Amino acid sequence: MKLLEVQDLSVSIHGTEILDNVSFNINESEIYGIVGESGSGKSMTALSLMGLLPNGSKSTGSASLSNTNLLKLSEEKMCSYRGNAIGMIFQEPMTALNPVQTIGKQVAETLIIHGQAKKKEALEIAREKLNRVGLFEEQFPLDKYPHELSGGQRQRVAIAMAIAMRPKLLIADEPTTALDVTTQSQILNLLKSLVEEESMALILITHDLAVISGLANKVAVMQKGKIVEKGKTNKIFKEMKHPYTKQLFSASNHVPERNTMAEETPLLELNHVIRKYKLPRENIFKAPQTFTAVNNVSFILKKGENLGLVGESGCGKSTLTRAILGLDELQSGEIFLEGHHVNAGKKLDSSLRRKMQVVFQDPFGSFNPRHKVGRLISEPFYLIEDRPTGDLLKNAINQALVDVGLNAEDAEKYIHEFSGGQRQRIAIARALIIKPSLIVLDEAVSALDVSIRAQVLDLLAELSNKFELSYLFISHDLSVVRNITDRVMVMKAGSIVESGDTQKVFENPTHPYTKELIAATPRLPENLTT
């Protein structure tokens, strides 16, 4: 049975074309995946179905839900469809709920707004719905506030709100992108079971092919506002007729070519590192509690080695990065770089300082917007005694830019003139310019689209071959770590629970947490990825 029929949907915002003749059909109780990179128009497709496009948008074409054209409905009529016939959940669970209202009230509101129930009864139904999404009475009474819940739990509340009226169609826009892998797989399982048991169709919008491949019956691949290919998921993924689909696929599981050349000499050595911090006082009568973010971590990174560090958010990997970089004082333990003591929190010797550089995740927050690229990437020269000046400095800047695949002229530009991928190249140039032996990559490719990510990973591999660089590759993304590191360490709650050769750890994990992480990571079917 056909549920939704989208015909030639085009959307423009203030005259700029966003969607171009998008057409697809969804049957009842079906999971339909829409996949694409940022700017492909996948979220706009969802918002136009909901009638929630930003001001100044114009849409043409039709979107018929059980033979009612949603695009033609009056705002008032549309209100009675939203949350009732179509439910929707969004990407960012931390901000998706009203912070000053209890979760019970927020779920009940869906029912009250649509006249399904009066207050008391609505709260009872809300209780059932919260149970349905796995938030049970004992732990999650109706009078909890959103700030008392974790991201995954908040996303469950959002789902409960969206399914309260048992809509025929649920739209989930990147519902798990902001979540950790283990939470992601739980939420995806929940969505799948809801589709099966509530006889509801699901539009699953994501950038992650692996998520789609494990879940969706049908899929549409979007690029620049168009659907380039659509059909049964198996068929699309097997045949890969369209070059863009093919490109997305190979980029998603890209293995950069690189030589492993780990020597036996240790480059970075951590001995029983402990990093604690004081939590803010709960009240003035209590002494502030301390939190141990890094608990007794020891490891050795050998010269020329690519070492991975994986863990979920809050496991202490960022704190550990800052400690290695010598930014924060340790409470106990020692860090050595090429045999020299890194006296964390104290002034670092400049000869030591220049051996270690860092690339961060956020391509937007990594640069002072008021400086030119040339000045930005030469910042590491600060505090180096023999820093180049004049033409030498200019040459160093040009060389660094060329090394990362940019042009020497880019030194005169400001950072806002570059795309996310280019910015990450500039960040690498900044790390590279003083010829360090170690670069710490803190989620360095996590914010990038898959095809850009593949290019940056290739660049990193190439540079490590060329300059005999070692990487400490810190990420939450297991598949990336698997493809670029020689050895991997798994971190949980401040401790390293397992470490070893990357292939061995991924094929034969021994620690239960590693097993759980690997099992939770969505993967593309093996036979398709070549």
Place this chain on the structure above:
Amino acid sequence: MLQFALTRFISLSLSLIAASVVIFAVIEIIPGDPASFMLGINAQPDTIAALREQLGLNGSLLSRYVNWVSGMLVGDFGISYTYKVPVSELILARVWISLPLAVYALAISTLIAFPVGLIAAAKRGKTIDITIMGTTQLGIAIPNFWFAMILVLIFAINLRWFSAGGFPGWEEGFLLSIKSLTLPAIALALPQASILARIMRSSILDTLDQDYVRTARAKGLSQRQAIWRHALKNALIPVLTIIGMQFSFLMAGAIIIENVFFLPGLGRLIFQGITQRDLIVVESVVMLLVFAVIIVTFIVDLTYAAVDPRLRKR
């Protein structure tokens, strides 16, 4: 909640103590000898000595401070040098004009600003919004004492609806007293209402951009319902801060406005204290005003916690 209230209470008590130290230092230490300062350069040494005795200036600084603070705690502010009566009596007679005036003005300001800000936000970009924004822009620029003079000119001198000044006293009847406070309160309130309305509007607009408002819309709430049920309560949080801060401006403003309307309030008392170099009066009234500001801050903090569950935990 109780813990939060207690924490804030202690922190604000510390502010109060710090404020009293500052006031004490300015009034009793900087002039050197307050007694000779109050009597002027022509005073006889024995008169100064007598006043020093009366003011208790012969003890150490610490004991004088402790005496002053402990006196205030039981309502003893000392004896006014010029009026020769306890300062507490002077204050008590006048505080019942200044305080009601500030509260009255705050009420008017809030009652006007809330609906006006709400309408402007709901009709963002429409004619009514632009009109409101223009009017409030003008309202902010008007000095309240000038506005008061214009009100007197129009409503008291020309139309004769109100008296041009003075205060009959509460014993003459509530309505009559309120009536004589009405023009001063309006003069104080309108500029503040302009500020508050603008903040109300921008706060609501900020809130409307939040993800949870989009979630609410996805549940089927109309724009209007989303404002009422979700945006409003969240938007109130920053507005409350401003209301709290406005109270201190209104207290200060009341002192000035009393001049225009010849109201025998704290303002008149303090200015007479300054011209007559009656430091005891100045010190006490300033302390009282600071105390009022800090108390209002405390009330705002508690209201905050009532609105925002995230604060109650702390």
Place this chain on the structure above:
Amino acid sequence: MTHFPRTLIFGGILFSIFLLGALISFVWTPADVEILQITARFKLPSTAHWFGTDHFGRDIFSMIMVGARTSIAVAVVAVGIGIALGVPLGLWAAANHGHWLDDFIMRGNDLVFAFPSLIIAILITAVFGPSAFNAIIAIGIFNIPVFARISRGGALSIWTLDYILSARVAGKRAFRISAEHILPNIANLLIVQGTIQFSLGILAEAALSYVGLGVQPPTPSWGRMLADSQTMISIAPHLALFPGFAIILTVLGLNLMGDGLRDILDPRIRRTQR
């Protein structure tokens, strides 16, 4: 940046008129404001006296020109005090976030907020006597926590960004980072707040002079002119109207400028336009 908002242009013109008047008054005014001419008092506006004359027969237009000088000077110096002391304090507090120093500076801020500038002026005047200098100090002191708070807030949000970490990895200390990376990026906030405090300073100066705690006679000041006019408002309302308009238009001009500057400088708004 080529497109200037209308509020900025209009506000700028309005304020420039008064600024220009103040500057011209140093070399020329239509009449000498120090000469009293009792015979010519209470004249209504005419071609000889554009805004009429006051109770001493002084030319009101000239007095408003000279008064602009006082108002603008007091407000400029008071904003200067606020920026010179408040911004370093705020940056210092932000650089020491989580440390007791930050707490200490912020509590100090809260304390000053409990003393509106009028109350500070009262305290100062009670001890030192009234003067324009004391008015400047009183308004300036109140400006310190305003700028401290806004620079701390702006700085804190920038301290969390990765480019600060990069600078720290390069070995830069907090002072250098504050000067090189943070100050230029909060300059927008400071300029906008500066215009707002400027206009509040003009209002505060008028109020202080009105109650006799500010500029002393014979120096002309808008607040004093209003105080003098008060008892004569029923017989000569123009004595109150013109200084009032002067204050309103100057403050309005500054506020509109502030709004316009915010539109072009505030990175939040700029980002959404891009």
